[in-house]
Amino acid sequence: MQxxxxxxxxxxxxxxxxxxxxxxxxxxxILALIKCGRLIDISNRHHHKVYTFxxxxxxxxxxxLYFPIDNGVYIVNEELLATVDVFVFCFAIxxxxxxxxxxxxxxxxxxxxxxYRNSILVANKVDxxxxxxxxxxxxxxxxxxxxxxxMWKRQGFVAYEECSVAQKNVYxxxxxxxDMVRNDL
Numbered sequence: 001m002q003x004x005x006x007x008x009x010x011x012x013x014x015x016x017x018x019x020x021x022x023x024x025x026x027x028x029x030i031l032a033l034i035k036c037g038r039l040i041d042i043s044n045r046h047h048h049k050v051y052t053f054x055x056x057x058x059x060x061x062x063x064x065l066y067f068p069i070d071n072g073v074y075i076v077n078e079e080l081l082a083t084v085d086v087f088v089f090c091f092a093i094x095x096x097x098x099x100x101x102x103x104x105x106x107x108x109x110x111x112x113x114x115x116y117r118n119s120i121l122v123a124n125k126v127d128x129x130x131x132x133x134x135x136x137x138x139x140x141x142x143x144x145x146x147x148x149x150x151m152w153k154r155q156g157f158v159a160y161e162e163c164s165v166a167q168k169n170v171y172x173x174x175x176x177x178x179d180m181v182r183n184d185l
Contacts, residue, residue, distance in 0.1 A: 013062040014181050015083055016174075017048075019106050020090030021098040025124030029090065029163065030065055032170040037063070047077060055174065063174070081113040086177040089157070090122045093129055093142040099151075107155060118180040121157040122173055123148050127164035 018026045030051055037053035040062065044050070048066040055063060066080065089106055091098040102121070107114070129142045145162065152160040159176050163169035 013064065014085040014178070015064050015066060015080075016086045016088060016177050017066045017080070017084045018088045018090055019068060019110070021092075021095070021101050021105075024090045024092040024095060024098040025165070026067060026090045028165045029122070029124060029170055029173070030067055032165040033065065033174055036171050036174065045080075048080065055178075063178070081110065084113065084117060085181050087114060087117060087119040088122055088173065088177070089119065090124055091143065091148075092125045093123050093148075094125055094140060096143055099143045099147070102151065103155065118158045118177070119156075120159045120161060120173065120176060120180075121148065121152045121155070123160075123162040125164060126162040126168070 018030065020026050033053070034051065037055040039051065039053055041052040042049065043052075045066075048068055051065045051067070053063050053065070054061070066084070087110055089102050091102055093099075123143065123145070129145075148162075149160060151157075158180060161169055161173050161176060163173060
């Protein structure tokens with residue numbers, strides 16, 4: 001994957017776009033992130049719900065999380081996509097279709113805008129992977145960490161994170177995104 005040089009700028013504000021199939025945990029991830037920072041504003045822009053925050057680990061800086069209002073159909077907005085700092089591709093470990101749609105649907109939609117931007121692959125609902133009662137009851141085989149790491153390497157994502165709004169790593173997604181922009185990976 002070719003990267004173009006960007007002029008390093010101070011982190012005055014950054015845009016993070018979360019995409020993924022319906023019911024893959026994007027909204028729950030955002031709601032968990034709301035608890036981590038100080039919410040400034042919620043608005044609708046470019047067919048997206050925008051949550052704007054201040055976080056303690058980057059004082060005086062603003063972070064905007066963009067969440068598609070898609071009703072099942074993602075509306076590509078070139079103006080927004082051209083200015084996104086970090087793309088976060090989400091899937092649910094209990095839904096193989098949401099995992100495979102990262103490569104079939106979401107990467108092709110965003111491909112033109114990814115060539116010099118940071119991207120994170122995020123596995124949501126990882127607490128279900130170890131919840132034997134849920135696995136037995138539903139009779140499913142969750143997406144494994146190995147499968148996700150293979151996609152991460154194959155598609156050239158800058159980072160891979162596993163999280164669960166119930167217990168782990170939601171905040172780490174945001175820290176990873178901010179570090180990417182600060183370090184201009």
